[in-house]
Amino acid sequence: MSEPPSPAGARPADDLSQDDLDLAQYESRLARPVSLKVADLQRGERLRHVIFSGQFTPALLEDLAETADTIRQLSKSATGQAFLTGLLSHKRAMLYFTQPSTRTFLSFMAACQILGITCNEVRDPRTSSETKGETRFDSIRMFSSYFDLIIMRSPLARLAESCAYLMNDLERSDQRSVPIINAGSGADEHPTQALLDIYTLQRTFNFENPHDSPVEKLEELQTAHGYADLRRGLANKCYAFCGDIGRGRTVRSLAMLLGAYEGVRLVFVSPDHPTLRMRDDLRRRLRDRGVKFHEVDSLEAEVDGQPVIERLDALYMTRVQQEHNNPEDAEAFAKIDFSRYKLTPALVTRMRAYAPILHPFPRDQHFGEIPPEIDRDPRAMYFRQARNGMWVRAALLAHLLDVDSQIRRQGLREFSERHEYSS
Amino acid sequence: MSEPPSPAGARPADDLSQDDLDLAQYESRLARPVSLKVADLQRGERLRHVIFSGQFTPALLEDLAETADTIRQLSKSATGQAFLTGLLSHKRAMLYFTQPSTRTFLSFMAACQILGITCNEVRDPRTSSETKGETRFDSIRMFSSYFDLIIMRSPLARLAESCAYLMNDLERSDQRSVPIINAGSGADEHPTQALLDIYTLQRTFNFENPHDSPVEKLEELQTAHGYADLRRGLANKCYAFCGDIGRGRTVRSLAMLLGAYEGVRLVFVSPDHPTLRMRDDLRRRLRDRGVKFHEVDSLEAEVDGQPVIERLDALYMTRVQQEHNNPEDAEAFAKIDFSRYKLTPALVTRMRAYAPILHPFPRDQHFGEIPPEIDRDPRAMYFRQARNGMWVRAALLAHLLDVDSQIRRQGLREFSERHEYSS
Amino acid sequence: MSEPPSPAGARPADDLSQDDLDLAQYESRLARPVSLKVADLQRGERLRHVIFSGQFTPALLEDLAETADTIRQLSKSATGQAFLTGLLSHKRAMLYFTQPSTRTFLSFMAACQILGITCNEVRDPRTSSETKGETRFDSIRMFSSYFDLIIMRSPLARLAESCAYLMNDLERSDQRSVPIINAGSGADEHPTQALLDIYTLQRTFNFENPHDSPVEKLEELQTAHGYADLRRGLANKCYAFCGDIGRGRTVRSLAMLLGAYEGVRLVFVSPDHPTLRMRDDLRRRLRDRGVKFHEVDSLEAEVDGQPVIERLDALYMTRVQQEHNNPEDAEAFAKIDFSRYKLTPALVTRMRAYAPILHPFPRDQHFGEIPPEIDRDPRAMYFRQARNGMWVRAALLAHLLDVDSQIRRQGLREFSERHEYSS
Structure with missing residues (x-):
């Protein structure tokens, strides 16, 4: 009945702790x-x-x-x-x-x-x-x-x-x-990060407020800008995710939520490396739900015969989570042309006039996935996104x-x- | 008149600091x-x-x-x-x-x-x-x-x-x-810890609310359960404290407060070791006040011809404060059977139906003075105690x-x- | 077009960071x-x-x-x-x-x-x-x-x-x-420290409240105390700053604000050492504004034929910021008689009856620029000053x-x- 003589009768170390038993x-x-x-x-x-x-x-x-x-x-x-x-x-x-x-x-x-x-x-x-x-x-x-x-x-x-x-x-x-x-x-x-991403898209695709929508009038977009098929709401749109797809949990959550809207198409843009590209579980879950998606390695890659950057209705940029790099990744990463996963003013010019740019923030000033020159573009919605989250x-x-x-x-x-x- | 050449004329180190002088x-x-x-x-x-x-x-x-x-x-x-x-x-x-x-x-x-x-x-x-x-x-x-x-x-x-x-x-x-x-x-x-301990006992011994009292009806306790002498209030009851009596300041404060109620009897259950058993000053203060108390080394020890665990009206468990162990205690502590100072479901079964179990918290999962199996017993009042404190x-x-x-x-x-x- | 093979395409280290570019x-x-x-x-x-x-x-x-x-x-x-x-x-x-x-x-x-x-x-x-x-x-x-x-x-x-x-x-x-x-x-x-210093002086020189003014009645000061020329307000007064003039940014800000009031005279009391005495920029700015000021090395030094300590209308004591000492200062500082920059009850006795003692706090118990014996003098306004700040x-x-x-x-x-x- 007596305990082992470890400090004041503590349980032996190889035992499971109560914390373990609780879980x-x-x-x-x-x-x-x-x-x-x-x-x-x-x-x-x-x-x-x-x-x-x-x-x-x-x-x-x-x-x-x-x-x-x-x-x-x-x-x-x-x-x-x-x-x-x-x-x-x-x-x-x-x-x-x-x-x-x-x-x-x-x-x-x-x-x-x-x-x-x-x-x-x-x-x-x-x-x-x-x-x-x-x-x-x-x-x-x-x-x-x-x-x-x-x-x-x-x-x-x-x-x-x-x-x-x-x-x-x-x-x-x-x-x-x-x-x-x-x-x-x-x-x-x-989950609440995905919530604010969705809310930002909801507001943008309402086409009602100049702070939320790069071009505010849907009618104008349909006629003057030539996006005749554009409709309000999140359905039937093309969403591109760019950067660290593999390790971005916000990408995973948002992709699944968007997949629940009708006629949605998702494009994942990342280096073709197992750490950075889409994980199997997300791929499987999207397929199970019947969501249409593409995996490409550049914003210039073609989807439906059009470069992604010109085709997308919304662009979700991400930070490369370098603090989670494995030692074995270093060599492979050195060969990757990461400049493809950075937005530039030239690329933004080619985007649709109404397409918002999102980012879960913080962005990485050293990597530069969104350089601050872009902040003043009306499509830059990432600061707005933070306040939407609140x-x-x-x-x-x-x-x-x-x-x-x-x-x-x-x-x-x-x-x-x-x-x-x-x- | 000039100061010694220490940094910018600071007072010499052997001087008392102003902090010392203040006290x-x-x-x-x-x-x-x-x-x-x-x-x-x-x-x-x-x-x-x-x-x-x-x-x-x-x-x-x-x-x-x-x-x-x-x-x-x-x-x-x-x-x-x-x-x-x-x-x-x-x-x-x-x-x-x-x-x-x-x-x-x-x-x-x-x-x-x-x-x-x-x-x-x-x-x-x-x-x-x-x-x-x-x-x-x-x-x-x-x-x-x-x-x-x-x-x-x-x-x-x-x-x-x-x-x-x-x-x-x-x-x-x-x-x-x-x-x-x-x-x-x-x-x-x-002092405010003692306050919340007392408040928890006050509520329990009111026998009015099922959340505060293991058995809610005093009448039922007096008749069906056979506790004919049981009365409302803190007076005339037996309180047992178990574990680290020597270093538990909550034990000391609560014991003194309970000693002010009429007809109270206190039982201190701890290993017979100078670090862990009651300190002289508390012993003296209780005697000066004429409070009846007992010092025993087990919850099975007899008080008034009855094992403490069956006799007590309320049980106050404590954590062994191992972070305050002296190096010289280690050898002596290794010989102590600490299992006597841990509550078990079997012991709880023998407690009176209305007797609350208190603990100042945190409890120690490694020592295990109250294993979580006991949490669901209606006598377990230690979570309730925290909210009472607020x-x-x-x-x-x-x-x-x-x-x-x-x-x-x-x-x-x-x-x-x-x-x-x-x- | 490819980035150098540093971690995930970061900019080269000799580049300016975005933080630098922002500023x-x-x-x-x-x-x-x-x-x-x-x-x-x-x-x-x-x-x-x-x-x-x-x-x-x-x-x-x-x-x-x-x-x-x-x-x-x-x-x-x-x-x-x-x-x-x-x-x-x-x-x-x-x-x-x-x-x-x-x-x-x-x-x-x-x-x-x-x-x-x-x-x-x-x-x-x-x-x-x-x-x-x-x-x-x-x-x-x-x-x-x-x-x-x-x-x-x-x-x-x-x-x-x-x-x-x-x-x-x-x-x-x-x-x-x-x-x-x-x-x-x-x-x-x-800036807000200077604000609270000024506010404290404003209240003191209103001569209306016994908590704010060592002697509350202006009339009494003019007659019984013999300060016939004393008037309400901050203008036409002599303000002395004592201690670490060189590194005290509160001194600099307050001196400039006081310099905007008419007829003001400032006295800076510090060791004659480049680290501790007034900096050139403040000296120049005061001159540009036409503010009258004196630099002396003791509270006993004479201004207008009177020792500073007896002449001043308000005394602003400061802490010697020893945590900012340069290694090369040590030798020179060892030769300085710092006792001249510490207030004593004897010095306070010689101050005008209405002259408040201020200090931006914290004061340094080891240096002792204001020993706590002085706290009870009605001229000690430094605790009051804190609440004024709020x-x-x-x-x-x-x-x-x-x-x-x-x-x-x-x-x-x-x-x-x-x-x-x-x-």
Whole structure:
């Protein structure tokens, strides 16, 4: 019955830690396909936890965009501001970011603050409690004791999902339980980044606001510019992704979401190297869904008899994630002509007049995938994209905390006619 | 008259620093017994600074519990929330935590936010000003210039108390002065932890709410369960503390507070080793107060002819603070059978049906003093305890900032009949 | 066309980085004299960005002091507090402090919170985005996407100014643009410190409030104390600066601001060493403006046939910034009698009865330029100064965000007669 004489009777080192056992208990739930998990993360029609981009259907994306539009409109008037900041001023969020990301972190902070939610943060990879032997799940339950919402970013691929299941189990046994939002888990999922990419495309392809659309009038584009077949919305368009396709989790998530729209065509432009080109799992998932896609190694490559750069309706540039290079990649990478994966003013000139340029940011000044000369082109939508992220994350929070219909009603009260889109 | 040629005329190294002199000037006040200090920390009947758990009388503990109950009730309704977050929205707190503690820190943050207080923090062990030669007292006066309340946690045993005296002196000379709350000072005092332990026991021994009491109906316990003598309240009960009694400052504070209730019996369960068993000063203080207590080395040991585990009305488990082990302890500790100080499902089965299990948290997954299998037992009250801490700390802030009677009045306005206790 | 085979086609190392190019594009604007820049930093009569202390005219300083006085008055009543915290509760500030300063940081936090502004912070010298190759300007534009105001402190001398020009350019091209406040840039400028120094002098030389003026009644000073010529206000007074004149940027800024008042005389007291005495640029600028000043090496030195310590109307003490010592200074410094640059109770006794002692803080306990024995002298105004900083920074924010006239109107509504000055 006596313990081994290691420090104060600790378990032997080859044993599994309680942290390991905690995750292991959810193994069978974690192993299910996403489609089976989705119901676990909802309550009725409403999301309870946000873990995968696969939870966002086109219908929900429309709904969130409408809430986001209403929030940004309301934030322009004094009564709207007072309404918004009073809406959830009794709620407290925990931003638990053990994987650093200033951009995502600040965007969520701002989104919370727009709705009056008070923010708290833990950003150290190891909290003081963990150094005293506390399990991750005990930490999460501590956060759920004090706060009403946990927004978490972790290098552990499945942690956010497991925490959602922990919260579900607590809920079932009538104990305190709060929503979990995945703000990036390992190399795996970053659902709210995909959300803001989509929202940016939604606004651009509305052709209503000069800040969101390089050319604002759809009619003008159809006639004067000669894009006779151009229609509003995300369906039936050609989206090109350029750069580090293999390691870009935002590419993966956005591609899958776009694949749910009708008649969409995707083009992946990357060096033909296993680290950088599309991974098998995405290829398989797109095929399973019947999405049309092309893999090419240059923006000059032809698709439907036209160079990609001239054909695309939207261009999604990415940073080459060199901090994740393997030592064995170095030699092969030295032979790659990376200049093909950098945008230039000359290339931009050849793009369609209305086609937005997106980038998940940060961009890399040393690589130069988008040189700053391009920033002033009306097609450069990447700064706008950041602010869009704040609004649509606020809309997501409003959805989770069930105040979105209240927001819509307030919107209707304030604006008698249809929304005007502006900055 | 000229200074020695050390860097820019600094004082010689063997001199006392101004920091030392600052503390030295309070030496005579610091040396008094707690009972003499209490008046210095009050203004009339109301606490001004919170430094020692000895400041909490049973009457004050009842008062704080009632405020805490009212706050948690108000926080359930929209009007109650609006009332609470507007209450102190013009107040700004400084959380000055040079000794890290995520749990205590977040609990105070949440408590402040419930009442609308804005939080600011300094958590670096050395602020930038201190590296420029600023004294601790100058730092504290800077905080008191900008903020309305200082919540501090320091590895220096007497710093919080000295700061309270500094504030008293400023008040006397008609200068700006703010309340000081001790959120843990060295190995010495952690008064608000004792506060939340007591509040958890108060709620449990109210036998009113299924979330707080393993068995909710006192009558049922007296008849069906055969605990005919069981009564509401903290008096006349047996409290057992198990684990690291010697180094647990929460044990020390809680034991002293419980000793103020009538007919209480305390049992301390620890290995018979000078580092781990009760210290002389606590033993002496309990004897001086005439509190009945027992020291045993196992939960199976008999007290009043019954094994402790079956006899106790509440069990307070603790973590063995191995990070504070001395090198000379290692050999002796290797011979101790630490399994006696870990709770097991089998032991829990033998506990009284209503007896709550508490733990100051974090628990140690490697040592395993409470394995997670026990979490689902209705007697496991340690997660609940954390949330209780937030509410009672909010009540303490309300008391210090003199809005507690306003809260009670609002409570009466909102609930016509007596409080219902719920999550 | 192919890139050199360095990591993924990065630009060669001897190239200028984009960060360098970004700053270079503003070179011609940065090189202009301050007087030409001032208009760029205003919109009409109102400041848009706060970069230089040279932007503060005596008229603006009067205006800000009046707003600050009103804010502190309003903050004393419940209706005033509610008015203030509701005023800008929809605004979010970014405090971007890559050069640490706890004091300035907390003062701005408190100032924001007084007006209801929500604060966010980035304090790491390198954000996670910068390690991924993001330029400083991209970081600033990210902040401007999420927040309504950027308060920045940087070791780079011209960064805040360049960011103001970036924001101006964005504004011109109808893109999102927010105000920039310089909270300290390198060894160069710290305009809001000068602001709080001036505000402290304004309050002291109003002779109205016992907390702000060592002797409160001007009449009494003129008659009983024999200062027959003493008048209200900053003009026609003698200001002495003592200690590290060469490296004190607060000295430089304050001296220039005081030089704009009529009949002012400045005395600079420092060791006669090139590191510590007045720099040529300040000497030249004061001469250009026709300001009367003296350079002496002791508080005992005579000015107008009177020792400085007896002649001065206000004394500005400073810390010797030893962390900036050059190795070659060590030998020369060892020969300096630094005791001449430390205040003593004996010296204070000889000062005029009404003359305030200021210090930008932190003071250095090891050097001891102001020993704490002096803290209780009514002339010691340095703690008061800190709290003044909070109020006048709040006034500056109110000015920038155009709510100052709203504040004045509320002030008139609350107080029928003229302001009473109190703590």
